[in-house]
Amino acid sequence: xxxxxxxxxxxxxxxxxxxxxxxxxxxxxxxxxxxxxxxxxxxxxxxxxxxxxxxxxxxxxxxxxxxxxxxxxxxxxxxxxxxxxxxxxxxxxxxxxxxxxxxxxxxxxxxxxx
Amino acid sequence: xxxxxxxxxxxxxxxxxxxxxxxxxxxxxxxxxxxxxxxxxxxxxxxxxxxxxxxxxxxxxxxxxxxxxxxxxxxxxxxxxxxxxxxxxxxxxxxxxxxxxxxxxxxxxxxx
Numbered sequence: 001x002x003x004x005x006x007x008x009x010x011x012x013x014x015x016x017x018x019x020x021x022x023x024x025x026x027x028x029x030x031x032x033x034x035x036x037x038x039x040x041x042x043x044x045x046x047x048x049x050x051x052x053x054x055x056x057x058x059x060x061x062x063x064x065x066x067x068x069x070x071x072x073x074x075x076x077x078x079x080x081x082x083x084x085x086x087x088x089x090x091x092x093x094x095x096x097x098x099x100x101x102x103x104x105x106x107x108x109x110x111x112x113x114x
Numbered sequence: 115x116x117x118x119x120x121x122x123x124x125x126x127x128x129x130x131x132x133x134x135x136x137x138x139x140x141x142x143x144x145x146x147x148x149x150x151x152x153x154x155x156x157x158x159x160x161x162x163x164x165x166x167x168x169x170x171x172x173x174x175x176x177x178x179x180x181x182x183x184x185x186x187x188x189x190x191x192x193x194x195x196x197x198x199x200x201x202x203x204x205x206x207x208x209x210x211x212x213x214x215x216x217x218x219x220x221x222x223x224x225x226x
């Protein structure tokens with residue numbers, strides 16, 4: 001069965017520190033991959049997506065993610081975290097053959113210390 | 115450009131009362147539409163999705179129903195709310211089967 005795992009429920013980092021949020025998936029083929037961010041009380045905003053091509057994807061707000069087929073991972077990174085990055089982050093996958101549904105991870109809540 | 119609206123933004127309802135949440139998308143036609151729920155501290159649960167007018171797929175059997183009376187309108191309903199229906203409801207859309215999903219601002223529902 002297809003699944004997405006975000007192993008870290010909570011992560012705390014200091015402002016200015018680097019960040020890596022983990023995402024692992026289980027899929028029969030290379031899926032479409034997404035990272036979304038959700039601020040409290042708001043909808044989800046797309047940070048970046050991977051469909052094909054270069055495995056290092058650049059997104060908004062200085063985020064990037066790297067697709068590693070051998071590890072079935074799509075980890076999100078940022079070299080220097082800002083206090084405004086405190087939010088919840090969701091990884092999602094969709095089938096490249098076409099699907100109406102995406103599978104979302106359970107999310108990682110990021111806290112940033114001043 | 116495309117925009118997605120949800121209303122109301124916040125709703126407090128007594129147990130046993132009916133519910134109607136509305137979602138509309140502007141700037142596109144024939145979108146795939148989705149209803150998700152987030153319970154406190156939980157991830158996203160897909161409730162319903164629709165690939166066309168009058169076509170509704172239910173993901174989780176429950177106290178809720180969905181309808182799509184117009185191409186860009188998606189409604190989530192209940193005849194009698196339960197306490198467990200409390201949560202944050204998100205509507206989303208995407209163009210086709212292989213595209214990015216975009217989310218609305220959400221509705222916070224509290225059932226007392």
